[in-house]
Amino acid sequence: MPNRLKAAWQKGTATINGWQAIPSGFSAEVYARSGFDSITIDFQHGVQDYHSCLACLQGMMPSGVVPLVRVPWNEPGIVGKVLDAGAYGVICPMINSAEEAQALVQYAKYPPMGTRSNGPVRAALYAEPGAYQQTANEEILVLPMIETRKALDNLAAILDVPGIDAIYVGPSDLSFSLGKPPRMDVEDKEVLAIYESILKQTSARSIAAGIHCNAPSYARRMIEMGFRLVTVAPDVGTLLNATKAAVSAVRAA
Amino acid sequence: MPNRLKAAWQKGTATINGWQAIPSGFSAEVYARSGFDSITIDFQHGVQDYHSCLACLQGMMPSGVVPLVRVPWNEPGIVGKVLDAGAYGVICPMINSAEEAQALVQYAKYPPMGTRSNGPVRAALYAEPGAYQQTANEEILVLPMIETRKALDNLAAILDVPGIDAIYVGPSDLSFSLGKPPRMDVEDKEVLAIYESILKQTSARSIAAGIHCNAPSYARRMIEMGFRLVTVAPDVGTLLNATKAAVSAVRAA
Amino acid sequence: MPNRLKAAWQKGTATINGWQAIPSGFSAEVYARSGFDSITIDFQHGVQDYHSCLACLQGMMPSGVVPLVRVPWNEPGIVGKVLDAGAYGVICPMINSAEEAQALVQYAKYPPMGTRSNGPVRAALYAEPGAYQQTANEEILVLPMIETRKALDNLAAILDVPGIDAIYVGPSDLSFSLGKPPRMDVEDKEVLAIYESILKQTSARSIAAGIHCNAPSYARRMIEMGFRLVTVAPDVGTLLNATKAAVSAVRAA
């Protein structure tokens, strides 16, 4: 099964990504019916562990949405496990140097590109028998997060690491690292200029850039600016905001 | 801890109820911050079992929201278990006769009112040591669902059963039973007339009436009509609708 | 999604059913790749509860296999819950009279045929939006188990209950009830004569008959005899036998 995100990006089409923190395969099953191109299970800040992640992957499967996982950290054990569980890509937090980016690629790619160990216990179910290992290096996406000043300083070197398909901007950690309050949907001019600079460097290398957003309108602006993957409507915040609004609407009476 | 729903109803104040189908204690913790007076864990049609129900009760506790459970059926084992787990009330589907209503009251009340067995393993944590059994019969709500033609035929007898604090109207099953399509937020004149009739009979006995709603505006109308408990913003539908809307808003670009 | 079992039976084609006792959604995912027409999650004797059953239903979904559930008993709460979870049919143990068969049909069918409550929280995901309730009575199979002497005595009356799509023979309980040792793949002449008699009565009413088997060769014989659903290769026994054989083969050296 070819990775539809990759195909979209190659055509220059932007894709819309969901963000799942609720550790329930049933919740994933519902959420995956929302029209997203991909959904990322947030194994870092989300309330997810390996088994809930696997249940979410199972819940999403019939919808055809592309499943991604944000791993808790750049550690080989967990990168291997989420890929074996069926993730079509890993988003990895806090990649700040070419060395860290190289390690991530190593963990996520089979030989000869990397050192990922062979045993796609569940991932193989997404492919014809025997085919998974032949296409995985091509189809599995590696997305380091760019979210610190140090990562910006090393951006060119990070992007030059072979095997990086896209980068993913974490706005709140990036602002935090720059000494600003940790916010989403940033309007700070300095930060917006940084986004422009990132986009220039990624597009020069045909690498897609993604960004974590909140409001649909902001996500649209980011697409217009050049991002090819935008996250909107994370499950927890969306549920809470919509529910609060409904309760308030009744109370108003 | 006195049951705030009961107090509100005695003052004639309407209360707003949430509806949790997602089997996650964390999701409950978030959902309980939405401003509801009570939340009902849907152990009938929701994706809940006893342990997820208990996790949701734990998740809701710090918010102070009143926890209710809709049990899967009028069966003594599960009525006892959800009360021992800490529910402040049970909503029971498909109560169609005084006998069924009486059985439900028996299962939910300690002697001498009923035959509930003593052992509030978790429920006792809501009260001062030793106090739970003395106040449970007073504070625990029993809400039979009125949702069939047969229940309408037997309504007076059901309402005359001692120990019924409120009834809860299930609009889609009621419509189904009447030979109409199963719908929420019904505009059908015959059904609305039935609601009026129910409210006349419940208010004559100082019994509160509740109803399952969807749109906040419809819930407001039901409050104006006389209902004292309205359910809005069920977790699954609310999440799905809000997420779909956000994705569409980005796609529209 | 039309129920492929029903279609096959109407054409007189026999179907092959798996039997899942291991409470793991991942195990279900693997098992569902074996070529079965349907798989029954054994919620009676299997190590299953509601949540493991739901996980198995999710695991099976992408394979397209028809999911059935054997419920623990003829109790309305659990029949409703497994159908809401997505089962395309219920096998119910120990149906011994027309009254019990009628009760089962009531629990499993929406009005006006029955009294199933409306709320297909997960089951609706198998259908186009809004379509589930319109087709469920047609597509959901009701299979009482015929497995006692009393059921044989009442067989005609049971089969005459409207809404019975098929019956399912439990050979070991049937033998037990007849005073014989509880066995699968029975060769006892009296029992085989009973099977013939059952098949005569079911085929006269265009009701399919199913039977629990063990060995593939016996299952073939049952198909030739006239059964339209045969269970083979239950997960626990199959795993244990195959593993024992492999270990013995190595030890033999």
Next chain:
Amino acid sequence: MPNRLKAAWQKGTATINGWQAIPSGFSAEVYARSGFDSITIDFQHGVQDYHSCLACLQGMMPSGVVPLVRVPWNEPGIVGKVLDAGAYGVICPMINSAEEAQALVQYAKYPPMGTRSNGPVRAALYAEPGAYQQTANEEILVLPMIETRKALDNLAAILDVPGIDAIYVGPSDLSFSLGKPPRMDVEDKEVLAIYESILKQTSARSIAAGIHCNAPSYARRMIEMGFRLVTVAPDVGTLLNATKAAVSAVRAA
């Protein structure tokens, strides 16, 4: 594996029973090392469901302690499931008549004594291959709880039901039913006289009597009075009391 409780009672030896409410197989593993003859998993008031009950049975197995389960109610589905999971006996709450006692025996015994369905998926692991069904009716204990005034009124008839191995007195529900406060380790003269009367009737029929106790000293008195099974040191209360005492001892400084 013969049931050691039964053997002890036949010799007139009293046995000591634990009581597990914490739903953790690991906790069961620890608790089972305490020297009990048997441990009852409390599936009624304890925080247990089917899967936690099974995990506790697994945890207890290596210790050799006899595993009992108190079921939530006298319902055939769950009685069958806990026996299939490996329980060596069921304690059933609120048995108030000979009819209810007979139903319980039916659910718990294989033909010809009862109607238990054959399929001891995990229970068979306690026996030699093929042996379980031949000895289960003999080894599996059926213990109705005597805990209401109505049960006392019907005691002789209940005890005359074939298949009752022992009864189990629930002191707090019994007191509740008699209009007294629900207490353990009762000193009320009327209640103690009732215990004497129960013991007279059970010993006349060679039926063992068990009772739920709290303090070891009270349990000893009950053994002296004639009870053959005493429960002490329930996990939740024992943990909480011991921990409170330790904290107080440090604070005292």
Next chain:
Amino acid sequence: MPNRLKAAWQKGTATINGWQAIPSGFSAEVYARSGFDSITIDFQHGVQDYHSCLACLQGMMPSGVVPLVRVPWNEPGIVGKVLDAGAYGVICPMINSAEEAQALVQYAKYPPMGTRSNGPVRAALYAEPGAYQQTANEEILVLPMIETRKALDNLAAILDVPGIDAIYVGPSDLSFSLGKPPRMDVEDKEVLAIYESILKQTSARSIAAGIHCNAPSYARRMIEMGFRLVTVAPDVGTLLNATKAAVSAVRAA
């Protein structure tokens, strides 16, 4: 919500800490009623993983006890995850050098003190909306364990690392590392002298010292010696000892 441990230590008051190994949110709920100032979920040697840890945090919340977690190792992924789950402090095993202590502080503190990533998915529920990130660096405690000879050699350097609020002595590992049998509540003179030396160095820097104890009397001595956090009554050992004692008391009869 200010961290009450920190406040107590600043006033020189000793605090009493519980230790939870049983992976059950319900068990946590009970245990948290024992009067402890704080409870540490033992994610290293306890039978805990991320989801049971989260369930325990939820279970403890209403009691107001301060929740700490001992992480399995000094790894950034898991330190971040337990803090996001709501821990008010991390105890980290085997910190043997200033470099390791610095890494731990980095993982646990937001910029500019550290590199913790922003996303307190559950932790934010302990604070007013938006307030968590502003107070976390102040309120979250970092407690390296001092439990090897190497750590003693590097103690001054470890204590000089900015951001260390307290240290926690692991007596059995410390004894092990010194070539002595691994014991709690040590009476060995050499070890007691080491404690004195540790206390001298910590108090010189206004850093609190904690120690793992067993007997309340020993814990009191440690408080008198100068420790400001003492662990007593760990759940597993306390349950087992109290239960064994009760069983023995009955057997003695």
Next chain:
Amino acid sequence: MPNRLKAAWQKGTATINGWQAIPSGFSAEVYARSGFDSITIDFQHGVQDYHSCLACLQGMMPSGVVPLVRVPWNEPGIVGKVLDAGAYGVICPMINSAEEAQALVQYAKYPPMGTRSNGPVRAALYAEPGAYQQTANEEILVLPMIETRKALDNLAAILDVPGIDAIYVGPSDLSFSLGKPPRMDVEDKEVLAIYESILKQTSARSIAAGIHCNAPSYARRMIEMGFRLVTVAPDVGTLLNATKAAVSAVRAA
């Protein structure tokens, strides 16, 4: 309890190992009845996490089979946790140098051999009270996986690390690393020559060699070649193959 694998190897006897990927304690209980000498819970590529691993260890315990765990990676946190949970040995993937082998030994051995932290919360249940820590270094097996070209290059140095009891060959990763397709039961002459070379080096040091196999006949050949631990009949593949064969056998009719 002495480790029977170690005893067998010292006598030159080969042992047969199972491989569990299905995360179910019940499945483990069944699988452990197959006649294996040991079973390895595959925490790397299997669908296992810490809690399922612990449930599998509990499920296996009564069978007496020796429990091993393949950890996800050479990380100290998880090595300690699986040993504390009761594993009698760790198989660690991708050990490519003496430094990595030394680190693994450090994580798995108590002082003075290593730096494992003391707290065998569940593991102690396998030994007499107080005895575990005295025998663990002797009885717990450390098995680095040899599965890359780099590991072959460093084999002598790896084998010379004190504390290595055996090595475990991963054929598919080894082939992958050598530029060949990742296969089990390899017939490639170059690879078979490598096996011979490995066996020569291990036997020279009285270190046992193990290998991952599939077919019993191949496992027998490996035993004849000199391997002392062969894995056969992994649960997932065995279940799927046996089930497919049964379904095909019925279809063939």
